[in-house]
Structures are given as structure tokens and as C-alpha cells.
Amino acid sequence: MIIKIYEELAEKLELKKQQAIFDKEIELCKEQLQEREAANLNIRKLKHDIENHLMCIREYAVRKEFEGAIDYIDDILNGENYLKNNSEINTGNIVVDTLLNYKxxxxxxxxIKLNLRIEIPQKLRFNDADICVILGNCLDNSIEAVCKLDDVSKREVNVDLVYRKKGLLIRISNPFSGDIKKDTNGNLVTTKADKENHGMGLCSVKNAVSKYNGAMNISTDNSMFKVQILLY
Incomplete structure (x- = not known):
């Protein structure tokens, strides 16, 4: 009787041991899957942002500011249609000038009419690659939305860039038509067919903003779509 009880206890202990090993293997598989998904997400983000990055790098090269180009590439490596030499918008900040002139x-x-209010120094204390991601993606979204307006006279994009007390305010607004869809968490839901790759834009923007403990607010009012970002 005692031997039988001992054998049953030993069997239960062995089962618990095997279950613990199995649970550990499942946990490791989950971690590996999460790491792979994170890597794939970073690759998709980089592909989404590569055009804007290349435009900025090319502008550094055109101006023969090779050290700036190297620093910009290093920023990309450390973080995670070519531009014509158009300098109509000239704030002195190469990244901002390059993006705004191209867009x-x-x-x-x-x-589409572009309305600008720019009050920034030549050199911002924020990573150039992050500024490129934020401005590039927000402007891409605005352009796409405004192009859907049948009334050409209403096609405009408003951009405010204001630097005060070591903080940068980025405010971009544009009219839109149709409905804005959001999920249960209040996040915007893309209406594009390629949902996996689209939507990467705002995700990249949010990641860039979070690096500086910044704030991002998206709102709609009277058929106007507004994005306001604060970097500290």
C-alpha cells in the first residue's frame, strides 16, 4: 500500500516536472515569436520611411555636408523618386527644408495649397531621423486625405513648427471627407486594402514621439483633421 502511494506521488511529481518543462518551452516559443514579430515590424517601418530618409541624405550630399549625412545615417542605424534641388522653403534646417520643399x-x-508657420532654429536638439519620420509620415497622410476632396479649392495643408523653451510644437491640419474610423482603444483604423503595411506611418510617428516623452493628439473638428505633437 505504501509502495503504491509512493509510486503515485512519484508519478505526479514527474508529471508536474514535465508540465513545468512544457510550460517553459511554450514561454520560450512565445518570446521568440514576439522577438520575430518585433523584428518584422521594424523592417516594415524602415521600408515605409526609407523614401523620406533617402531624400534627406541626398540633400546633405547635394550641399556637400558629408558629416551631416554620416551623422544622419548613424542616427538611423543607432535607432532603429529623388528630390530636386529646390530651396523655395529655406529655414536653415536641412531636414525640415528638404521635406517641406519635396512635399x-x-x-x-x-x-494642394501649403500654409506654413515656421519658427525654429537651424539646428534642433532632436534626432534628425525622428523629425524626418514625424513630418514625412504626417504630411503623407495629409496629402492622401486632401487628394480625395472633389472641391479643389478646399485642398490645403496647414503646418505649424514652433520651437519654444527647448520644446518643439508640430501641428498639421487638413480638411477631409468621409468618416474617421477608430478601434475600441481610440486608435485610428486604416481604410486601405493593405492593412498590414499601411498604418505603419502613424505607428512610426508614435514611436518617434515616445523617445522624447512627448505627446501626440489627433482630433477632428468640422471636417478638419488635426495632429498636434509636442517634443520635449
Whole structure:
């Protein structure tokens, strides 16, 4: 009787041991899967942002500011259609000038008016690659939304860049048509067919903003879509 009880206890202990090993293996598999998903997400983000990065790097090269180009590439490596030499917008900040001049040329092809208010120094204390990601993706979203407006006279994008007390305010707004869809957490839901790769834009923006413990607010009012970002 005692031997039988001992054998049953030993069997239960062995089962618990095997279950613990199995649970550990499952946990390791989950961690590996999460790491792989994170790596794939970073790759998709980089592919999404590569055009804007290449534009900025090319502008550094055109201006023969090779050290700036190297620093910019290092920023990308350490973090996670080419531009014509158009300097109509000239704030002195290469990244901002490059992006705004390029996006302005894109807007002009679709009869979109760009309204600017820029009060920034030549050199911001924020990572150039992050500024590129934030501005590039937000402007891409605005251009896409405004292009859907049938009334060409309403096609405009408003951009405010204001630097005060070591903080940068980025405010971008544009009219839109249709409905804005959000999920249960209040996040915007893409209406594009390629849902896996689209939506990477705002995700990249949020990640860049979070590096500086910044704040990002998206709102709609009277058919105006507004994005306001604060970097500290």
C-alpha cells in the first residue's frame, strides 16, 4: 500500500516536472515569436520611411555636408523618386527644408495649397531621423486625405513648427471627407486594402514621439483633421 502511494506521488511529481518543462518551452516559443514579430515590424517601418530618409541624405550630399549625412545615417542605424534641388522653403534646417520643399512639389501637382508657420532654429536638439519620420509620415497622410476632396479649392495643408523653451510644437491640419474610423482603444483604423503595411506611418510617428516623452493628439473638428505633437 505504501509502495503504491509512493509510486503515485512519484508519478505526479514527474508529471508536474514535465508540465513545468512544457510550460517553459511554450514561454520560450512565445518570446521568440514576439522577438520575430518585433523584428518584422521594424523592417516594415524602415521600408515605409526609407523614401523620406533617402531624400534627406541626398540633400546633405547635394550641399556637400558629408558629416551631416554620416551623422544622419548613424542616427538611423543607432535607432532603429529623388528630390530636386529646390530651396523655395529655406529655414536653415536641412531636414525640415528638404521635406517641406519635396512635399510642396508633390502637393502642387495635385493643386494642394501649403500654409506654413515656421519658427525654429537651424539646428534642433532632436534626432534628425525622428523629425524626418514625424513630418514625412504626417504630411503623407495629409496629402492622401486632401487628394480625395472633389472641391479643389478646399485642398490645403496647414503646418505649424514652433520651437519654444527647448520644446518643439508640430501641428498639421487638413480638411477631409468621409468618416474617421477608430478601434475600441481610440486608435485610428486604416481604410486601405493593405492593412498590414499601411498604418505603419502613424505607428512610426508614435514611436518617434515616445523617445522624447512627448505627446501626440489627433482630433477632428468640422471636417478638419488635426495632429498636434509636442517634443520635449
Amino acid at each position: 510642396k512639389s508633390v502637393m502642387e501637382k495635385s493643386d
